[in-house]
Amino acid sequence: MPPSRTTLRPGFTFRGSLGQETSGRHGWRQYRDLVRSGSADFSDEIVDLVCEGRRAAARLRDTGTHTGVLLGLPATQRRFEYAGAAFFTADHQWLTSAWVLGDLDGLRRQLS
Numbered sequence: 001m002p003p004s005r006t007t008l009r010p011g012f013t014f015r016g017s018l019g020q021e022t023s024g025r026h027g028w029r030q031y032r033d034l035v036r037s038g039s040a041d042f043s044d045e046i047v048d049l050v051c052e053g054r055r056a057a058a059r060l061r062d063t064g065t066h067t068g069v070l071l072g073l074p075a076t077q078r079r080f081e082y083a084g085a086a087f088f089t090a091d092h093q094w095l096t097s098a099w100v101l102g103d104l105d106g107l108r109r110q111l112s
Contacts, residue, residue: 009094017084017102018071038070044084054091060084062102066111071104073111080110 014022042064049058062084066076084102
């Protein structure tokens with residue numbers, strides 16, 4: 001029986017802005033934890049969402065505070081905000097894949 005809300009399929013594949021590709025729920029959680037180690041309050045806000053069939057695309061607003069190593073840069077305690085986009089594939093209520101792209105040049109400028 002499918003879950004009552006959208007969740008990650010066990011074989012979920014993910015490619016994040018930092019260039020790493022992961023597989024499975026555990027791999028995605030490791031990526032999430034890597035980002036949070038550089039910004040404990042990191043947040044994605046969906047600004048726009050377009051869905052068609054099994055696919056969705058989102059325009060994102062990413063924000064946080066630079067509290068740890070991020071993009072190889074030591075913590076500055078600076079607040080940041082940058083634009084991003086995400087592309088998802090789903091199968092019923094399961095997310096099967098995601099590809100996230102963020103404006104890392106803009107982020108790097110804010111942290112340097």
